Amino acid sequence: xxxxxxxxxxxxxxxxxxxxxxxxxxxxxxxxxxxxxxxxxxxxxxxxxxxxxxxxxxxxxxxxxxxxxxxxxxxxxxxxxxxxxxxxxxxxxxxxxxxxxxxxxxxx
Numbered sequence: 001x002x003x004x005x006x007x008x009x010x011x012x013x014x015x016x017x018x019x020x021x022x023x024x025x026x027x028x029x030x031x032x033x034x035x036x037x038x039x040x041x042x043x044x045x046x047x048x049x050x051x052x053x054x055x056x057x058x059x060x061x062x063x064x065x066x067x068x069x070x071x072x073x074x075x076x077x078x079x080x081x082x083x084x085x086x087x088x089x090x091x092x093x094x095x096x097x098x099x100x101x102x103x104x105x106x107x108x
Contacts, residue, residue, distance in 0.1 A: 073095070
């Protein structure tokens with residue numbers, strides 16, 4: 001049986017509460033895309049380190065995975081500014097920092 005994964009920027013790895021999930025640290029959007037092709041039941045994607053130029057590619061990978069993905073943004077978001085990644089995800093939790101990862105896992 002597959003398990004949930006948490007995709008987290010390498011520099012934030014130590015601060016992510018991800019009990020009960022596999023952790024997939026990333027440094028590049030390509031690593032996120034590769035992880036989204038793997039075996040998992042659902043994912044939490046901490047998008048803080050993804051460059052804006054790569055969001056459309058990552059969004060395509062989210063859709064192609066066919067599994068629920070929740071985006072976590074440490075900083076606040078107005079909920080209206082367009083993001084291809086946010087549009088592709090099942091939900092977005094923004095403005096609560098990395099503790100939101102735990103809440104996203106519970107929601108999945």
